[in-house]
Amino acid sequence: MVKRRQLLIEKSAQLKFVWLVLASFLVLLIFMLWNIHALLTAIVPSGILGASAERLIIFFIGTLVIIAITAAIIIKYTHRFFGPIPRLKRELDEMAESGKYHDLRVRDGDFLYKLVESINNVLEKVSGKQ
Numbered sequence: 001m002v003k004r005r006q007l008l009i010e011k012s013a014q015l016k017f018v019w020l021v022l023a024s025f026l027v028l029l030i031f032m033l034w035n036i037h038a039l040l041t042a043i044v045p046s047g048i049l050g051a052s053a054e055r056l057i058i059f060f061i062g063t064l065v066i067i068a069i070t071a072a073i074i075i076k077y078t079h080r081f082f083g084p085i086p087r088l089k090r091e092l093d094e095m096a097e098s099g100k101y102h103d104l105r106v107r108d109g110d111f112l113y114k115l116v117e118s119i120n121n122v123l124e125k126v127s128g129k130q
Contacts, residue, residue, distance in 0.1 A: 007075065010082040018074050025067045033060060081111040088116070101127035 008014050033056055040052045084106045095101050101123045104116045 009079060010085055014075060014078050014082055017078060018071050021074055022067055022071055025063075025070065029060070029063050029067075080109060084110050084112055084116075088112070092119075095123070 036059075037053075037056060040049060040056075044052055088104055088106070091102075091104055103120045103123065106113055106116050110116075
């Protein structure tokens with residue numbers, strides 16, 4: 001049986017990160033649109049302003065699409081950080097309960113690779129494997 005890949009591994013933490021980035025994008029988008037509209041209102045005759053408003057709406061929708069794509073990329077990218085955390089926590093809890101220590105493993109591309117190497121060094125010293 002093939003194991004399904006979860007969209008969100010550490011749902012709370014990943015969503016907080018995504019919402020922070022998306023909220024920043026939205027604030028920037030609204031600020032830009034407000035300034036563009038203010039500029040157009042000042043320099044474009046009112047009869048032509050209607051067409052400009054349509055372009056602003058297209059710009060807004062296009063930017064929302066880009067923001068959605070960015071959110072998907074962020075979620076995929078954060079898997080490299082958040083992905084191994086539940087398993088590492090579970091393994092460390094099991095080691096603490098049983099007193100049987102073993103090396104932890106993560107993929108080379110995971111962001112926690114260096115941290116896990118350091119934890120493995122500590123585990124070697126604690127278990128007396130030196």
